[in-house]
Amino acid sequence: MTDPLLSVVVPFYGVEAYIGDCLESIAVQSYSNIDVVMVDDGSPDGSRVIAQQWADRDSRFRIVTQPNAGLGPARNTGVKNTNGDYITFIDSDDLVTRHGFARMISAMETTGSSLAGGNARRFNNSTGVKPSWAHLHAFARTRYATHVTEHPVIARDRMVWNKVYRRSFWDEFGYEFPPIRYEDYPVTLKAHLDAVTVDILSEPVYYWRERESGDSITQQVFKYENLVDRVTSASMVIDLVADAPIEVRRRTHVMLAESDFVAIVQAFADVPDDQVDKFLDLGHDLVERLGIDALQRRTRYDQLQYHAMMARDTELLRELAVFRRDGGLRGGLRARRVTPRSRRFEYPYPGYDKRYLPRDVFLAPTKEMALRSAVNAARWTDEGLVVRGTAEIRHLRSDSPGSATIKVRAVSKQVRQLLPIRRFDDIDSHGQLSAVGFEVTLTHAMLEHWADEDNPVRFDLQVGNKGVRRNALLKGLRPGSATMPAGTFVDGGWWVQPASTRAGELSLTYHQDTWQLLGAAVEGDEIVITARAPRPLQVGQFVLAGSRWAQELRYPADCVIDGATTTMTARLPLREIQRMSEDDDPYLRTTSRAVTVKAGGSKHQLRWTADRHTIGHRIDDHLFRLTRTPGNFTVLTESAIRLSSDSLAVEGEGAQATVVVRGRNWTGYDDFQVAWRRYLPGTEDFVETPATVVGDEWELRTPVATLLDVVGEPTDVDPLADLADWTLFCASETADLATAVLPGPFLVEQAPWVVVDGHHRGTIASRADTLHVAVREAAPPAPETAKGR
Structure with missing residues (x-):
């Protein structure tokens, strides 16, 4: 049976820099029976040339032209020039996942629904990939054959483009987009109301571009x-x-x-x-x-x-x-008591002295004055695991360790131990220096004493300030060593692994009989991988996990028994793995496979206990990396070719310090340059630090003063606002490519780094597969005196 025809409507106007990637993501769909109508809405740039190239090379693509009338009328024109059994709309600067069309049509063919929609991700070069706030609630769960009247949260679904519509349904109700901006919501919501049923998929089917310049219509x-x-x-x-x-x-x-x-x-x-x-x-x-x-x-x-x-x-x-x-709602004003003896607090927002305003609009809800914690770093030293963080009652200033108390206890089913802590001033949630910082050292003796594989250890916080007391588990793991902590062995043969729980809490889990990755090396187009099993084995296999789109792969291991353990070695043939893989990520094109060992009918995850660096190899236009996950397990990733940064160090002190980043060039091009880049607000323009030309291995040395010497004044309203945000970029004229450099996991586990030049403070850390330097004022201001009192 032939797959039903899907008509894809792609209006374009002024998107020369993006339309090629958009059309590429449509062309490589696993659902191939498509008719792509590219509507030229009087585009003034080279977008038409790129669209014509696609029409010339692929018979499924064709162009329809109209005078500029706007996105809504262009979509209407596209609909009139299609005759598919299904119809979908794609904005020409966005991307679609490889299997998105197939998933939505498959759902509708099964359920008979009028339309199907999937989740979305936002992306750009500077910030990487992140969930779309607009789809967070409506697409939180997969629901088949449902309806907005059954799940009213679907009414929050505003966008037309992450969906496939049954054409008979579209024609029955005669949908047309109005000739205005924000044309999506009236059509999308009416379709939800008119539909017999709809299918809601929580997995992403659409990547929504977020311009660095902020110049899209909705901005x-x-x-x-x-x-x-x-x-x-x-x-x-x-x-x-x-x-x-x-x-x-x-x-x-x-x-x-x-x-x-x-x-x-x-x-x-x-x-x-x-x-x-x-x-x-x-x-x-x-x-x-x-x-x-x-x-x-x-x-x-x-x-x-x-x-x-x-x-x-x-x-x-x-x-x-x-x-x-x-940014006043993020930082700035503190809560204060309504009266000196009151238990209620209020915010002295602008307008506090206006008599016509109801007093309750200034009250601080109790839930907003909760205990707020953050784990800024979790690093191993000779003494043990050192955890640095902050704890405060939100919106109350912690004036001193004497007035604001912090207690930390290790807790589990069998443990409740008060821990000694070191207090210090740190940046609080209002961007100001206050007595919120703490450091606790979990010594090897403590870790050994707590060991119990069935009972993870967490950390209970008790904070008091100005007569208010709050209690909660330590959570809020910040990017860097807190979210990518290494594990280690403690006496008794226990492996202790810091990690984040589903609720975002810091947790220590204990494991005996650990299956370990000992090492790996590239030989030709293969990765030779060696592991240790905690028992004698005659036969074993290395298993690469499968997915919806890729089958599980197994490779036999050579087993050498050494007493109570076994050394296992296997070859991972990367060309074969590449043929058997298929990504569903149109931006980073990443596929990740967990590496496990199968023995005796069971699968065992491999803890990364090998040298702390990624093993990488290029196969054609694919980059393979054997590396670690946040939980310190072994994973094989396949992605588009990118430069990676593998290590970072700060040499020297103060204004004379230098940030040194080193990495590898997997691209095959030798004209790449690496530099720190920051975009100027409201434009596609950017400034860069002096660049370094890249070879197979590269090194970028940047004076701290260069990164921190930025123009900008902090505000009392939001001291948390960055004065500048640098992203590590690479660019090549030969490859016609400019993209963020990929930070390796073993670099991330050492972050963050803080550099100060006396005036400004820079925090170097990863963010969604990019590396950033966030620049703020070195000494945040004291809180502004409240108005109206």
Whole structure:
């Protein structure tokens, strides 16, 4: 039976730098019976040339042309020029996963649903890949043959492009996109309401590009014409749910209050004086449609902006918008008692002295004043495991160790031990130096005493400040050694492994009879891998885990028994593995296979106990790396060719120090350059440090002063804001490529590094497979005196 035809509509306008990658991700789909209609919406750049190249080389691609009319009309034109059994929409600067179409169509063929949608990821070169906030709730769980009235959280699904629609369903209801921005939501929500059933997939099917420059349509949020379209779209959505079940209507109104209302009030940070009245009228129009109930379900700061809007208090609206824009809700103001003896706290937000404002909008919810902890580093020393972190009651300043107490206990089913700690000042959650820092050394004697394979050890925090006490488990593992900690053996043969629990808590687990990776080396196009089994074995296999798209692979091991243990050796043929693998990642093109050992009918994970460096080899345009996971297990990854950074060191001290990064070049090109890069706000322009030309192995030496000598002033409103954010980049004219350098796991496990030049402080750490230097003021300011008192 022939697969049903899927029509793919791809409008394009001014996307010369991105459309090639987009069309490539569509062309390599595992679902191949597609008809790709590329709609040229009067594009002024070279996008048409790239689209024509695809039409010339692949008969499934064709171009339809129209004068520039906008994204909605371009999609409508695309629909009119398609005749597939199914239809989908792709924005021309985004990517689709290799199996996304197949997964959605397979679901619909099984369930008979009207449409299917999948999760999304956001990505760019500077920040890597991360979950999409817009899809976090609606696509948290896979649900087949469901409906928005059954699961009202689906009403938060605004985007049209991460879905496949049954064409008969689309034509039956005659969907058309309005000729405005924010054209997605009215169509998407109506389709959810009209559908017989829908299929919701939690796995990602779509990669949504986040521009470094911030110049996409949805990021131009504060222009009046943009906001008019936004309110028009919101009004259409409100009309759609007018007769919907109350929970669907409520979810939809709250979603609009969360995004569209906030966009309008935030526009007052920059509204010209001569346009104030029409912005106020626009806000009133939306609020009247939403109703007060939706705003009352939002945060108290949203409610504060609502009251200022309804009072047409332009001065306060400006002050509130600037405070929020500059990060005031993240840092800045502290909570204070309502009265000296009160148990309740409040925030002295802008407008505190306005008598018309309800007092409860300034109250601090109890849940916001919870215990907040962070684990900044977890490193092994000769003494044991040294854990450095912070602990505080959120929004209360910890003035001194005497006034703010911190106690740490190791806890398990059998252990409850108060630990000695060292206190010091560190950066708190408001970006200010205060008495929140602590360090605890878990000595080898402690670790041996706690050993019990069935009872992980966690760490209970007790924090007191200004008469308020909170208790919680230590959590908040920061990128670097805290999220990628090494393990070690302690006396008695126990392997102790720091790790994060599902709830994000720091945990120590103990393991006996550990199966160990002893070493690995590249020989030709094979990786020779050696492991130790904690028992005598005659026969064993190394197993590379399979996935939905790749079968499990097994390779026989040569076993040499040595007393109570066995040394096992096998060859991993990388060309064969490459033929048997298929990624579903259109950006990094990464496939990861856990490496285990099968013996006696059981599989055993391999702890990485070998030398602390990645084993890598290139096969054609694929890079294989044998390395470790955050849990310190062995994994074989296959990805697109990228430069990697394998080690980092800070040589010297203070302003004379130098950051030295070393790595390997797997690309086959010898004209790559590596440099620290930071993008300038609102543009595609960037500045770079002096670069180094790359060979097979490269070294970049950058003076700390170069990285920290940036222009920018910290604000009292948000001391946590970065003055600059450098990303380690590589670029090649031959390869026509510029991308972030991949930090290796054994570099990550040593991070973070902190460098200071007297004025600025830089923190070097990994972030979503990229390496960054975040620059802030060296000595954060004291908190601003509260206003209105």
